[in-house]
Amino acid sequence: MTVVGSPALNIAIFSGFVLVTLAVVLRVGRTNRSSSTADYFAAGRAFSGAENGTAIAGDYLSAASFLGIAGAIAVHGYDGFLYSIGFLVAWLVALLLVAELLRNTGRFTMGDVLAFRMRRRPVRAAAATSTLVVSFFYLLAQMAGAGGLVALLLGVTGKAHQALVIAVVGILMIVYVLVGGMKGTTYVQIIKAVLLLLGAAVMAMWVLGEVGLNLSTLLGNAVERSTHGEAILAPGLQYTNKVDLISLGLALVLGTAGLPHILMRFYTVPSGQEARRSVVWSIWLIGVFYLITLVLGYGAAWLVGPDVITSPNTPGGTNSAAPLLAYALGGPLLLGLISAVAFATILAVVAGLTITASASFAHDLWANVIKKGRADTRQEVKVARLTAVVVGLVAIGGGILANGQNVAFLVALAFAVAASANLPTLLYSLYWRRFNTIGALFSIYGGLAICLVLIVFSPAVSGGPKPMLTGVDFHWFPLENPGLVSIPASFLLGIIGTFAGGREDDDEHRQAEMEVRALTGLGAER
Amino acid sequence: MASRPSRSGGLVERIVSNATLNERPAPTYEDVQRSAAFTDLKRRLRRFVFPMSAGFLLWYLAYVVLASYAPGFMATRVAGSHITVGLLLGLGQFVTTFVITQIYVRYAERTLDPRARDIRRHVEKARR
Numbered sequence: 001m002t003v004v005g006s007p008a009l010n011i012a013i014f015s016g017f018v019l020v021t022l023a024v025v026l027r028v029g030r031t032n033r034s035s036s037t038a039d040y041f042a043a044g045r046a047f048s049g050a051e052n053g054t055a056i057a058g059d060y061l062s063a064a065s066f067l068g069i070a071g072a073i074a075v076h077g078y079d080g081f082l083y084s085i086g087f088l089v090a091w092l093v094a095l096l097l098v099a100e101l102l103r104n105t106g107r108f109t110m111g112d113v114l115a116f117r118m119r120r121r122p123v124r125a126a127a128a129t130s131t132l133v134v135s136f137f138y139l140l141a142q143m144a145g146a147g148g149l150v151a152l153l154l155g156v157t158g159k160a161h162q163a164l165v166i167a168v169v170g171i172l173m174i175v176y177v178l179v180g181g182m183k184g185t186t187y188v189q190i191i192k193a194v195l196l197l198l199g200a201a202v203m204a205m206w207v208l209g210e211v212g213l214n215l216s217t218l219l220g221n222a223v224e225r226s227t228h229g230e231a232i233l234a235p236g237l238q239y240t241n242k243v244d245l246i247s248l249g250l251a252l253v254l255g256t257a258g259l260p261h262i263l264m265r266f267y268t269v270p271s272g273q274e275a276r277r278s279v280v281w282s283i284w285l286i287g288v289f290y291l292i293t294l295v296l297g298y299g300a301a302w303l304v305g306p307d308v309i310t311s312p313n314t315p316g317g318t319n320s321a322a323p324l325l326a327y328a329l330g331g332p333l334l335l336g337l338i339s340a341v342a343f344a345t346i347l348a349v350v351a352g353l354t355i356t357a358s359a360s361f362a363h364d365l366w367a368n369v370i371k372k373g374r375a376d377t378r379q380e381v382k383v384a385r386l387t388a389v390v391v392g393l394v395a396i397g398g399g400i401l402a403n404g405q406n407v408a409f410l411v412a413l414a415f416a417v418a419a420s421a422n423l424p425t426l427l428y429s430l431y432w433r434r435f436n437t438i439g440a441l442f443s444i445y446g447g448l449a450i451c452l453v454l455i456v457f458s459p460a461v462s463g464g465p466k467p468m469l470t471g472v473d474f475h476w477f478p479l480e481n482p483g484l485v486s487i488p489a490s491f492l493l494g495i496i497g498t499f500a501g502g503r504e505d506d507d508e509h510r511q512a513e514m515e516v517r518a519l520t521g522l523g524a525e526r
Numbered sequence: 527m528a529s530r531p532s533r534s535g536g537l538v539e540r541i542v543s544n545a546t547l548n549e550r551p552a553p554t555y556e557d558v559q560r561s562a563a564f565t566d567l568k569r570r571l572r573r574f575v576f577p578m579s580a581g582f583l584l585w586y587l588a589y590v591v592l593a594s595y596a597p598g599f600m601a602t603r604v605a606g607s608h609i610t611v612g613l614l615l616g617l618g619q620f621v622t623t624f625v626i627t628q629i630y631v632r633y634a635e636r637t638l639d640p641r642a643r644d645i646r647r648h649v650e651k652a653r654r
Binding site for chain 1: 554555556558559564567568571572575578579582583586587589590591593594595597598600601607608609610612613616617619620623624626627630631634639642645646649650
């Protein structure tokens with residue numbers, strides 16, 4: 001096992017990041033009123049569109065986007081790029097159809113929007129269930145990925161030591177969320193997004209400088225160095241199942257606007273217009289970032305080489321492409337900076353997921369389903385904090401157990417569940433007058449169940465080329481990603497449930513109030 | 527309204543109770559929903575976002591289908607360089623995303639925001 005760079009330097013830079021963000025979190029944490037749910041869950045709704053847009057980029061650009069996509073491009077070429085396109089185009093769904101109306105009609109969670117004109121307790125329970133499932137899979141993928149990163153960046157190779165580092169990451173994240181609430185989490189995400197964008201931009205300019213700013217020369221050099229030759233310039237190296245690629249594409253493009261930790265960020269701004277501005281900022285930042293990863297990926301193919309990246313002597317596999325490129329360009333110092341940024345990425349994303357899961361549990365399940373809306377806000381915040389600790393501990397445990405597993409499908413699963421259970425329900429409740437409680441329950445639970453069943457019996461779990469369980473084969477569903485079946489099925493179930501459910505009392509009045517408030521911002525929570 | 531205090535506490539609740547105190551008939555949400563100004567706003571919003579969403583989703587799906595079923599076409603070189611048709615189409619997705627974003631922002635700021643603001647002010651004034 002080779003260790004590149006200096007683990008001590010990497011740790012020092014990372015500790016610097018932790019100290020700075022911790023200081024920021026402690027500072028803003030003091031401004032949170034302990035009885036205010038709006039402070040704890042929505043940062044007092046005081047962030048501007050630009051700030052929130054940057055935080056969204058920080059929340060969205062997970063280690064999978066940065067290390068995963070750059071690595072996939074370096075090794076498989078074009079197919080890695082396909083991923084990033086789905087991740088970006090997906091934001092148009094959020095911009096055009098979801099962000100503003102969601103901000104105008106809810107307070108903290110997706111459950112708020114659904115509960116607006118439907119029977120509150122069942123739809124809140126359903127919304128909380130899918131929120132917790134999506135957050136759990138997403139969280140697990142981030143934490144399990146941390147183990148591989150640790151191996152690569154700190155030279156920690158023993159499983160026990162990796163477990164220790166995963167635990168430290170988890171505990172740090174719990175502290176951020178407990179002390180800083182949504183405000184602290186947001187600042188961590190903003191700082192991380194700025195560092196990530198700057199670091200990646202410096203590397204990309206460096207690579208482009210080496211080839212005289214000529215993209216064609218860069219591609220030519222990558223082709224020459226790659227074992228696959230010209231095949232890296234076109235699709236087909238990584239995804240061999242054509243239908244599976246379309247299924248994945250669908251899940252990616254429709255999943256983003258249903259991710260609960262993204263939806264929750266829209267409540268941290270004062271108005272629908274600011275929510276729109278947030279999305280515009282995040283589209284530009286995320287788009288530019290993915291263009292940068294294209295350069296980094298082909299740059300790593302050229303300057304590091306896919307054979308070195310995938311060599312069994314290189315810890316971290318394809319994830320190591322970006323860090324190795326940093327080392328090739330700027331030596332141990334740049335590697336240390338990029339490694340610290342990669343760690344920061346995990347920390348910021350995990351904190352965002354934790355606060356979302358705990359808000360959904362405390363606000364939707366505890367305050368509105370169990371306490372039937374009669375809980376006081378001080379208790380609600382207390383329950384949320386307690387949930388954050390539990391979620392953090394579960395994430396640490398899961399991350400340690402899943403360390404080293406093939407976790408890529410967990411992220412794809414999170415997107416597929418978000419696209420199947422959440423998006424149809426949200427769109428119907430915002431745009432379809434007749435949509436009702438039964439329709440919502442059908443589309444959430446139906447989409448969720450179909451998604452989970454298809455995943456369990458997919459080649460990603462057993463019988464595929466890189467299955468989670470080896471030695472057994474019980475798959476009968478041919479696709480790794482269930483999106484192509486589960487997303488249309490959920491849209492259909494929403495329609496069937498709505499017609500089966502019939503009209504509800506007070507329907508017209510509630511629908512009128514929701515629509516007027518959604519479109520005009522009248523009476524929106526401030 | 528009274529059955530759902532937790533959600534609409536604050537502004538709307540206040541508006542309604544003030545309106546009741548002054549014994550002036552305030553427009554209900556149904557009234558607003560039926561008003562010409564609101565149906566106009568709703569039509570303008572939907573006429574923009576629905577076709578635009580259908581458009582970018584079709585363009586994205588066309589791209590994904592091409593990538594899966596026509597890798598040969600995607601591998602075609604452009605003008606003797608190493609840049610391929612697939613790369614240009616992929617970058618095209620970035621360009622359309624940025625362009626649609628800016629077109630929507632312009633449309634929302636010029637067409638939707640002023641109309642929404644007028645309705646909001648009108649209702650708030652009538653209920654005060």
